[in-house]
Amino acid sequence: MAPEQKEEKNKPKSFEALTPELSSWILDFTSSSGFTRTTPVQAMAIPLLMGNKDLVVEAVTGSGKTLSFLIPMVERILKAEEPNKKGYVRGIVVAPTKELASQIWEVCRGLVGFHAPSRGYLKKAEGRGEEEDSDVEMEEKEEEEVLPGPYAIPQLLVGGRTKLPEDLATFSRLNPNILIGTPKRMVEVLSSSKVQVKRHWFDLLVLDEADRLLDPNFQPDLQRILELVPKERRTGLFSASVSEAVDELVRVGMRYPFKISAKVRSKSGALDKRTPESLRLYHLVTKPTFKLPMLKRILEEKQAEKSIVYVSTRAGVDYWNHVLPSLLGVSVFPVHGDHKHAIREKNLQRFRDSITPAILLTTDVLARGIDIPDIDLVIQLDPPSQPKDFIHRCGRSGRAGKRGTAITFLHEGSEEDYIKYLSMQGTHLEAYPSPPAITESEASQTTEQIRRTLQSKRELHDRSQKAFVSWVQAYNKTIPADIFSVRKLAWSELGRSWGLLIWPKMPELKRHCTEAVADRAWNLDLPPDFHLNDIPYLDKIREEKRLSDNAARARGEKVPLPAKTAGRLAEARKRKEKAWSQQKGAKEVREARRERKEVRRTAERRGKMSEKELGEARELEELIKKVREKNRAEREEGEWEGFDD
Structure with missing residues (x-):
């Protein structure tokens, strides 16, 4: 350096x-x-x-x-002359x-x-009386004088x-x-x-x-x-x-x-490398259904003892925590911001002390500064919402001169532009050498294995619905928005990659995948004899409540909504009742403010670029412009069906 x-x-x-x-x-x-x-x-x-x-x-x-x-x-x-004074x-x-x-x-x-x-x-x-700290060896095990x-x-x-x-x-x-x-x-x-x-x-x-x-x-x-x-x-x-x-x-x-x-100087001699030279950064561009089979193969090939897997949301951690252990054959220790401090400390310590292959499953709460010895592999199943967090995530491996590997999974399509975007920011990713060859059959087997886990208890199905909705919402806020666009998602592939048993009710599907709204089993490739109502809750009280609600609906009675859901709907009604002119004015102010900020940031960023980097930036802008024009042309031709139910 x-x-x-x-x-x-x-x-x-x-x-x-x-x-x-x-x-x-x-x-x-x-x-x-x-x-x-x-x-x-x-x-x-x-x-x-x-x-x-x-x-x-x-x-x-x-x-x-x-x-x-x-x-x-x-x-x-x-x-100091007076180093201690009370308080x-x-x-x-x-x-x-x-x-x-x-x-x-x-x-x-x-x-x-x-x-x-x-x-x-x-x-x-x-x-504490006598010295108990094993890190400090004393010749005499006597009470130490102050x-x-x-x-x-x-x-x-x-x-x-x-x-x-x-x-x-x-x-x-x-x-x-x-x-x-x-x-x-x-x-x-x-x-x-x-x-x-x-x-x-x-x-x-x-x-x-x-x-x-x-x-x-x-x-x-x-x-x-x-x-x-x-x-x-x-x-x-x-x-x-x-x-x-x-x-x-x-x-x-x-x-x-x-x-x-x-x-850090890169191999080419450039002095703007953002990560240690001992850390290798790779990317893998693949279908959503291929991500988990590939992850399993990579863990086996590299014989990774300790790995960190990053996902975008807390609900995602709660969901994949139940799916990955049987799928990958390793111990999984979850940590996210909603966990109590004692649970976070306990799971971190269990991960550190693990003598068998283990995964720390987490969000960006553990992206910065945390020093866990001998992390072999960092996996980003989901990219961070802020590009600046990318190098922090990867930096959990390859610390203090040790060798490390970080692999980022990206979906086929527009997400491939993220590689060029990071390169413009000074972070260069290499293509993963000799990626595992995954077949459609292996991907289908992985989906079926996830579904068997969900069918073991209805609580896990509920977690899958909540996690998928939160993932889509987080994806919609990921920067840059031109690359991570909900409009470009391959919904069928995504649903199968999550092992969904039914499409959740969410506004994004109404806007961008109306087929899943009309048929909540659309393109999920479920067996013809599958019935979601046959899956019970393990919690007897919740199961009794579910059965009584189903019976009430069969009699034509109205079932009251849960308090949280009713509260959210009431807030949504209040927003809709607000004058349209006020809503439009507030939206215009926000958009103008956002545009001014983006112009300022772009100017500051370009002021620090070399001629080569400016050329790459212009090339990326042209690429984004072509994608936008293509999408606009498709909408004008009537290929996009809009909001029809």
Whole structure:
């Protein structure tokens, strides 16, 4: 890797050269963690953070960004004249997900565990008595004496793990000077009168995966954090992709920031590679019904022990979690944002500890920063909704110089243009070498196997309906919209690839596949003797309710809708009753705003392109223009049947 900027000619190459007075406990930790020398990211970031520089760091996944901000944060605390004062915070690290925050906290704990005074203080404060940490070997198994300070004491703050009063009680007992957590819980704790964030004491604010923290879901909490911490601070932004949102935050919350952009040289010598050279990126373009048979063959051929499979929605995780184990013959551990924190931690740990082939089935909640050792394979069954998340997903493999493979499945047709689109963004995908040859017979057998699983209990059929609807809705929001268009989907293939027993009721089918609305078994290739009503719920109460409702309908009685469904329908009626002119005006405003944003982004993106990249961009635009003209011509010829029932 070659950083774009250099602060001085003789850049330090090891921890000793970075800071000659660096304590031996840091060297012990780094060597025990496998870091025999600093990475270029650490070599530049550590001396800057040891000084008084605001910093923006963009570096490929697995390049050591976590240590590059934890080492200077901890050492500055230990070097301070008055490092500990009750209730006062010296450093804050904010991460977008609970898993990433927990991982950073674990790394920080391991770091301070090599500092005897801090280790002894933590043991006493947490009431653990004798040393039980197998990572730190001591010659004598005696209760460790608490040595005089200074101390570096981290505390983890994530929702779902503990309640807010418990976190505040821990803060009072532990007296931490480093807080690591997610935005919402961090705001709740910082707003307490027990926590003091004063400018004479506060030192460093770090935003890990900073571009993700600028998403609308996090922005209010992040803005509140920036208001609660002193303006006289040093700020560090770290991410594998620095977007326009981070540039905005630089202008708002930082002063004369120093930017480090550590990139990788590709085999051709280009310096704009977004992923580690040890990570191979492949694509597989195939029919939807061929995806799972191909995945099974690839897992067998590569003999992958640990793999991560990404899907687009939480409902998809809940559905495929029941289908994939028998289909692929491996253990599957699901993790998504709706799971409680304890369940997420448990499944992650079970996946890490698995000694047999295993798959971590997840959404973008585990796309960023999570470091799981020895991931052989990353599979994207569904592309991410935001292109910037693509490299984060792939970066779970091939970390810290280890070899890794990431394969992205794409549907035949317009999705093939996604490969060229990513290439324009600096991410180049190769065609998967020697892809498995799948026959129509194998694809049909896979569909039948999925259906046998669904027919084992009606609950799984319900999950398939919900998951398919959520997948279509997510697909409709995937960027770029010209490539991922619901109008271009091969509905028959999709229905069979999901093993559907019946088409769900959804507006997208009314607009783009009226045949499935008229006949809810259309092109699903179900056996003639199949009857959905013959499949019972395993839950006896739900089954009794279903049978009684069916009997009421047979008598001609009206069956009340579930409360949630009735509420959604009422909201839809209210929207329809709104004046048409108001609806049209609001829509026009939104479309104009969207067009202005797209024009600005396109101009900024093109300003950073080379002549070759501009040529590729124009070629892609021409391709999209031809597709649009073709679709318009088809509609004018009457081939599209519209909204007729």
